[in-house]
Amino acid sequence: MPEIKFDQFLAAPEREIVIVRYHDIFQTEAALKHGKFSKEYQDLSAVIVLDPVDMKKIDAGDGDPVKISSEYGTVVVVAKKSEGENDARANAGHSGVGYMPASVWSNILAFGSTPVSAKVSRSQQKISTVGELTRIQRLID
Amino acid sequence: MACTGCALLCEDIEVRDGEVRHACRIGTAHILNRQQIDPMVDQEVVDIDDAIRRAAALLADAERPMFLGFGNSITETQATGVRLAEKIGAGIDPCSVHTSLIDDIVHSRVKTCTLPEVRDYADVILFWGADPMNTHPRLMSGYAYYPRGKNRQHGWETDRTAIAIDVRRSHTASICKEMYEIVPGRNIEFIDALMLALRNKVPKTVYDSKRVLKLAGTLKKAEFGVIFAGPGLVGSVPRGAIIRLMDKLNEFSDFRILPLYSPYNLRSIAAVDTAAVTTATTVMADAACEHPGGCTPTLASLREADCLLCVGFDLASSLPQACDIDASIIVIDPSETLTAGCADVVIPCAAGGVDLAGTAVRMDGAKIDLPCITKNGQTGAGARTRVSDASIMNRLLEAV
Ligand code: SF4
Numbered sequence: 001m002p003e004i005k006f007d008q009f010l011a012a013p014e015r016e017i018v019i020v021r022y023h024d025i026f027q028t029e030a031a032l033k034h035g036k037f038s039k040e041y042q043d044l045s046a047v048i049v050l051d052p053v054d055m056k057k058i059d060a061g062d063g064d065p066v067k068i069s070s071e072y073g074t075v076v077v078v079a080k081k082s083e084g085e086n087d088a089r090a091n092a093g094h095s096g097v098g099y100m101p102a103s104v105w106s107n108i109l110a111f112g113s114t115p116v117s118a119k120v121s122r123s124q125q126k127i128s129t130v131g132e133l134t135r136i137q138r139l140i141d
Numbered sequence: 142m143a144c145t146g147c148a149l150l151c152e153d154i155e156v157r158d159g160e161v162r163h164a165c166r167i168g169t170a171h172i173l174n175r176q177q178i179d180p181m182v183d184q185e186v187v188d189i190d191d192a193i194r195r196a197a198a199l200l201a202d203a204e205r206p207m208f209l210g211f212g213n214s215i216t217e218t219q220a221t222g223v224r225l226a227e228k229i230g231a232g233i234d235p236c237s238v239h240t241s242l243i244d245d246i247v248h249s250r251v252k253t254c255t256l257p258e259v260r261d262y263a264d265v266i267l268f269w270g271a272d273p274m275n276t277h278p279r280l281m282s283g284y285a286y287y288p289r290g291k292n293r294q295h296g297w298e299t300d301r302t303a304i305a306i307d308v309r310r311s312h313t314a315s316i317c318k319e320m321y322e323i324v325p326g327r328n329i330e331f332i333d334a335l336m337l338a339l340r341n342k343v344p345k346t347v348y349d350s351k352r353v354l355k356l357a358g359t360l361k362k363a364e365f366g367v368i369f370a371g372p373g374l375v376g377s378v379p380r381g382a383i384i385r386l387m388d389k390l391n392e393f394s395d396f397r398i399l400p401l402y403s404p405y406n407l408r409s410i411a412a413v414d415t416a417a418v419t420t421a422t423t424v425m426a427d428a429a430c431e432h433p434g435g436c437t438p439t440l441a442s443l444r445e446a447d448c449l450l451c452v453g454f455d456l457a458s459s460l461p462q463a464c465d466i467d468a469s470i471i472v473i474d475p476s477e478t479l480t481a482g483c484a485d486v487v488i489p490c491a492a493g494g495v496d497l498a499g500t501a502v503r504m505d506g507a508k509i510d511l512p513c514i515t516k517n518g519q520t521g522a523g524a525r526t527r528v529s530d531a532s533i534m535n536r537l538l539e540a541v
Contacts, residue, residue: 026166103458
């Protein structure tokens with residue numbers, strides 16, 4: 001019998017954030033080198049950079065999957081804590097704003113390049129793939 | 142040789158024995174790799190001639206065809222694309238938020254300059270909604286910040302002040318001497334506050350008015366100021382706001398603007414003087430309207446079309462919602478795109494400046510020759526010779 005965890009029937013805490021897209025040179029490079037269906041591209045694209053304050057509020061740790069829903073769509077991506085000098089701080093100064101690399105994962109939420117409101121919560125689901133988001137499958141090996 | 146990895150079109154590239162010299166990470170990956178795809182009709186692999194014939198039939202039958210992209214095509218391909226659009230009554234949407242700014246620059250509604258002028262004269266440089274360290278990696282070292290220039294012999298140390306204005310502390314912002322953080326969606330309020338501050342008025346604003354006044358002081362003292370306008374600026378404010386800001390800045394000092402976008406030949410297609418090319422409200426500018434939730438015209442304008450021709454533009458990646466529209470989709474692209482996965486016809490082509498020679502227009506308006514770097518766009522085994530998009534376009538033009 002599968003193990004039943006006490007908290008699995010409780011709704012994960014949710015947080016309202018604004019999604020802002022950004023460009024990442026390594027992600028662009030991965031798209032060119034390995035293609036937009038590749039694991040390398042997905043690992044650098046299906047990401048949201050969150051402020052430690054927001055991570056705490058939704059009870060998510062660095063590298064945990066999080067579900068993000070806007071009025072345009074829903075994705076599951078990896079949560080990353082703000083990097084660099086902000087690592088050690090409890091507050092990276094952008095609480096309420098989540099940064100996502102420009103890609104199909106953020107575009108499905110943002111509908112263009114504008115900032116868009118969304119709800120973020122910890123998730124037990126797997127990271128969304130391109131195929132799941134667009135129903136498009138890779139044409140080449 | 143020149144790199145077509147971004148609109149900077151660096152001309153000092155050398156390729157020897159499969160090794161690329163001088164290019165950045167993006168340029169190297171762009172020159173050496175290609176996710177090549179087979180010609181397809183209805184997602185089945187076919188001969189390229191069959192794919193072109195099918196595309197011609199779809200275009201000939203279309204009542205409301207629409208062309209998207211062309212920013213990643215050589216100028217010669219664009220010219221044939223425009224003729225094809227005019228022949229069948231299609232509109233061309235370059236699908237960039239930058240087209241209106243390019244239009245304003247080309248028609249002298251705002252002052253601009255060349256990249257060598259930035260290197261030689263610029264003392265105050267603003268990166269607004271732009272992160273060239275991640276999108277145009279050689280801009281800072283080649284022109285905008287680090288190099289010594291004719292009137293800027295001390296380069297960035299003492300001769301230049303770089304300022305970032307952005308919604309995010311980007312890598313570019315971390316290099317700049319000052320950073321002004323924008324509240325998402327509130328660029329226009331920053332512009333309004335800055336305009337007041339330029340007139341020595343203390344702005345009432347969500348931003349720190351003392352810092353805005355300090356910024357205004359720096360900008361007024363500029364001998365040769367340049368704004369690099371990224372998508373974070375042009376995609377989030379009305380077109381007229383940038384013109385007004387530039388006019389105001391030029392009352393006090395000498396300010397120029399350069400658009401910072403990625404498609405290497407966007408400036409050329411956006412500047413084509415024909416009714417076929419949309420420069421006012423493009424699909425992407427629509428999408429980037431200021432109020433989230435008020436963006437429905439985007440898909441509506443796409444839904445009006447019954448046949449979409451995507452040339453070097455990955456519609457499904459930029460607007461995934463477009464996967465569900467009813468129009469038939471034709472893709473012409475050197476690489477595999479997400480759009481190819483939902484297209485009726487896919488036609489692979491050579492990549493401009495890689496395995497196809499031609500010309501392009503750099504982001505500052507300079508015309509650049511693009512010699513061929515490799516014969517087939519792929520340096521390794523299994524490489525295939527590819528047809529140029531110019532000849533594909535020519536064959537479509539003859540067939541419809
Ligand atoms: S900066 Fe742009 S043009 Fe220059 S090498 Fe890099 S990608 Fe190519």
